[in-house]
Amino acid sequence: MNAAxxxxxxxxxxxxxxxxxxxxxxxxxxxxxxxxxxxxxxLRSAGREASxxxxxxxxxxxxxxxARRAVQATVGLQEQYxxxxxxxxxxxxxTWSIIISYLGVSCPATLxxxxxxxxxxxxxxxxxxxxxxxxxxxYAVIRLRAKIGYTTIAFHLLxxxxxxxxLQQAYETILNRPLDKRNFRRRVISADMxxxxxxxxxxxxxxxxxxxxxxxxxxxxxYLTPPWPIES
Amino acid sequence: MNAAxxxxxxxxxxxxxxxxxxxxxxxxxxxxxxxxxxxxxxLRSAGREASxxxxxxxxxxxxxxxARRAVQATVGLQEQYxxxxxxxxxxxxxTWSIIISYLGVSCPATLxxxxxxxxxxxxxxxxxxxxxxxxxxxYAVIRLRAKIGYTTIAFHLLxxxxxxxxLQQAYETILNRPLDKRNFRRRVISADMxxxxxxxxxxxxxxxxxxxxxxxxxxxxxYLTPPWPIES
DNA sequence: GCAAAAGTGTTGTGTATACACCCATGG
DNA sequence: CCATGGGTGTATACACAACACTTTTGC
Numbered sequence: 001m002n003a004a005x006x007x008x009x010x011x012x013x014x015x016x017x018x019x020x021x022x023x024x025x026x027x028x029x030x031x032x033x034x035x036x037x038x039x040x041x042x043l044r045s046a047g048r049e050a051s052x053x054x055x056x057x058x059x060x061x062x063x064x065x066x067a068r069r070a071v072q073a074t075v076g077l078q079e080q081y082x083x084x085x086x087x088x089x090x091x092x093x094x095t096w097s098i099i100i101s102y103l104g105v106s107c108p109a110t111l112x113x114x115x116x117x118x119x120x121x122x123x124x125x126x127x128x129x130x131x132x133x134x135x136x137x138x139y140a141v142i143r144l145r146a147k148i149g150y151t152t153i154a155f156h157l158l159x160x161x162x163x164x165x166x167l168q169q170a171y172e173t174i175l176n177r178p179l180d181k182r183n184f185r186r187r188v189i190s191a192d193m194x195x196x197x198x199x200x201x202x203x204x205x206x207x208x209x210x211x212x213x214x215x216x217x218x219x220x221x222x223y224l225t226p227p228w229p230i231e232s
Numbered sequence: 233m234n235a236a237x238x239x240x241x242x243x244x245x246x247x248x249x250x251x252x253x254x255x256x257x258x259x260x261x262x263x264x265x266x267x268x269x270x271x272x273x274x275l276r277s278a279g280r281e282a283s284x285x286x287x288x289x290x291x292x293x294x295x296x297x298x299a300r301r302a303v304q305a306t307v308g309l310q311e312q313y314x315x316x317x318x319x320x321x322x323x324x325x326x327t328w329s330i331i332i333s334y335l336g337v338s339c340p341a342t343l344x345x346x347x348x349x350x351x352x353x354x355x356x357x358x359x360x361x362x363x364x365x366x367x368x369x370x371y372a373v374i375r376l377r378a379k380i381g382y383t384t385i386a387f388h389l390l391x392x393x394x395x396x397x398x399l400q401q402a403y404e405t406i407l408n409r410p411l412d413k414r415n416f417r418r419r420v421i422s423a424d425m426x427x428x429x430x431x432x433x434x435x436x437x438x439x440x441x442x443x444x445x446x447x448x449x450x451x452x453x454x455y456l457t458p459p460w461p462i463e464s
Numbered sequence: 465g466c467a468a469a470a471g472t473g474t475t476g477t478g479t480a481t482a483c484a485c486c487c488a489t490g491g
Numbered sequence: 492c493c494a495t496g497g498g499t500g501t502a503t504a505c506a507c508a509a510c511a512c513t514t515t516t517g518c
Contacts, residue, residue, distance in 0.1 A: 021291055022254055025330070059253055060323035063330075087319040087332050091292035098257065098295075098330075100319050165497075182499070183481065205490030206495040397470080414472070415508065437517030438469040 023089065023096040027066045028052040028133065030140035031079060031104040033111075033120065034157050037173050040120040041137060042075050043127065050127040052136065067102040076115045080156035081105040083147075085140060090132060099132065103140045109159035148174050152193060155214040161197050163209035164188070255321065255328040259298045260284040260365070262372035263311060263336040265343075265352065266389050269405050272352040273369060274307050275359065282359040284368065299334040308347045312388035313337040317372060322364060331364065335372045341391035380406050384425060387446040393429050395441035396420070 030052060031042040043050040055070035057063060064082060071079045085101040121127060123141060126134075148154050154170050168184045188194060194212045202208035262284060263274040275282040287302035289295060296314060303311045317333040353359060355373060358366075380386050386402050400416045420426060426444045434440035 023257065023289075023291070025255075025257075057255075057321060059255075059328050061321070063319065063321045084318060086316060087295060089289060089293070089295045096292050098289075100330075163497085180482070181497090182483085185498080187480090202489075204495065205493095207488035207497045209497055395470090412508070412510085413470090414510085417471080418473095419507090434516075436469075437467070439471080439515035441470060 020094070020096050023098045025098040025100070026054045026056050027063060027070060027100045027102060028054045028136060029067045029070045029079075029082075029102040029104045030085070030137050031071055031075065031106060032123075032140075032144060032157070033106050033108050034170055034173055035108060035120065037169060038122045039141075039173050041123055041126065042071075042119045043121055043129065044074055044119065045127065048128065050121070050129050052129070052133045063100055064102075067100075067104070070102075071104055071106075074119055075106070075111065077106060077111050079104040079106045080110070081153055085136070085143060088132075099136075101136045101140070103143055105144075105153055105156045107157055107159055145174055152214065155193075158214075161199070161211040161213045163201060163211060165209060167212070252326070252328045255330045257289055257330050257332070258286055259289060259295060259302055259332045259334060260286045260368060261299045261302045261311075261314075261334040261336045262317070262369050263303055263307065263338060264355075264372075264376060264389070265338050265340050266402055266405055267340060267352065269401060270354045271373075271405050273355050273358065274303075274351045275353055275361065276306055276351060277359065280360065282353070282361050282365075284361070284365045295332055296334075299332075299336070302334075303336055303338075306351055307338070307343065309338060309343050311336040311338045312342070313385055317368070317375060331368075333368045333372070335375055337376075337385055337388045339389055339391055377406060384446065387425075390446075393431070393443040393445045395433060395443060397441060399444070 033040050033042070042053060044053060053070040053074035055066045055073065057066035063084065067082055067084075068079065071077070071082075082102060082104045085103050087098065087100045090097045090099060123137070126137070129137070144153065148171060154167065154174070157170050157174075158166060164185055167188065168179060168181065171184070172179055193215055195215050197211045197213050199211045200208040201211055265272050265274070274285060276285060285302040285306035287298045287305070289298040295316065299314055299316075300311065303309070303314075314334060314336045317335050319330065319332045322329045322331060355369070358369070361369070376385065380403060386399065386406070389402050390398060396417055399420060400411060400413065403416070404411055425447055427447050429443045429445050431443045432440040433443055
């Protein structure tokens with residue numbers, strides 16, 4: 001803040017280009033969607049390697065906004081949920097990059113159906129990406145799995161109204177594990193985040209399912225559950 | 233990655249200095265210590281406003297290393313635990329900064345006793361700092377409180393060996409709430425993170441306390457506890 | 465022997481899990 | 492009437508919270 005730069009190059013020296021004094025930086029977003037029972041990530045395919053949607057913030061632009069731009073440029077939509085993940089600095093012989101990574105979540109129902117579908121890749125069968133992108137994606141999956149347990153991220157993967165089975169399938173897909181139907185329903189209902197729309201959906205030769213919607217009101221977002229009671 | 237810069241200034245135009253095209257990068261660390269029953273933060277006092285220990289990453293330097301430098305320059309020690317918090321972009325008329333914030337934790341016993349003690353400030357009676365530093369500190373406190381519940385951060389605030397009472401006091405200070413002695417002891421012992429040193433400390437006219445040490449082996453660090461069983 | 469902190473168990477209550485059957489509909 | 496998925500309740504285990512007395516030492 002008040003520290004004068006004491007390590008300036010001598011008067012006639014110009015900074016060496018091969019040793020950059022200022023890093024390249026960019027924002028990369030891991031954008032997820034659910035497609036049937038697959039968890040998919042959006043990747044731009046350019047050349048032989050695919051890459052995460054990336055953007056460089058404009059001067060003064062907020063990081064969140066820049067992350068949103070990256071998403072829009074790749075899949076042409078407003079994502080439903082966005083969260084900063086981690087910032088890391090990567091250097092080799094002659095490049096120096098600072099990467100700010102984001103996790104995003106979107107719902108296929110809100111996507112323009114005309115958009116290119118080839119950007120979406122099942123997380124378990126990803127194309128070749130850089131080692132860095134690979135790390136970021138893995139971290140995003142871990143974070144998504146953890147956060148689905150104590151936040152409402154899952155709702156942003158689903159359309160405005162949905163059946164309890166659809167919600168459960170979303171959880172099962174992300175956790176990659178089956179969940180007990182009765183316990184799951186008890187949990188989400190007693191969590192008081194759903195309201196019934198009263199409507200039903202009939203889609204086959206069986207009993208129609210009630211449609212629910214997410215009660216946005218008290219979205220706890222980054223709520224953490226410490227092992228002590230919340231109030232004294 | 234493969235995007236050519238398309239918005240360059242015209243041939244004879246030099247970039248305006250007042251509208252920076254590239255941000256300053258600045259790392260700020262919220263470093264905590266426990267002093268008796270107070271939770272303290274390290275701040276540099278320069279002029280009328282105090283400020284968080286900050287540093288600018290050197291070319292190619294990792295962000296963690298730069299954060300450590302900031303700590304060392306302020307309190308002259310290696311902190312015990314360091315964790316990235318959040319990255320944010322701040323712009324006004326003619327500056328553009330990207331701030332990468334860190335949370336650090338240290339133990340007074342490992343501090344050089346000769347070092348300036350005036351950098352330490354009780355978190356509940358902080359001097360005037362910038363609004364940004366204020367935000368970062370508040371966020372760090374929230375994160376520290378949450379993480380103490382499911383990680384081993386607390387051990388890094390204590391010397392190598394300590395009594396159960398000291399450990400409990402550390403928790404109570406950070407959570408700002410009394411905890412039940414028997415429940416606390418049961419919890420930390422069954423968590424299997426302590427080993428008894430067999431030694432006792434006598435420090436008054438009362439029964440001496442057993443000294444414990446932290447079993448570093450399985451430090452779960454960023455372990456999150458989802459409400460589902462860990463293995464299928 | 466007394467002051468001061470160390471140490472120790474039990475009980476109730478709530479929450480998570482495991483588990484099996486009836487219901488409504490379409491064909 | 493049958494196939495298909497929608498919907499419901501209970502018994503058990505575990506984890507957390509509340510709570511009070513005995514032990515060891517210094518003076």
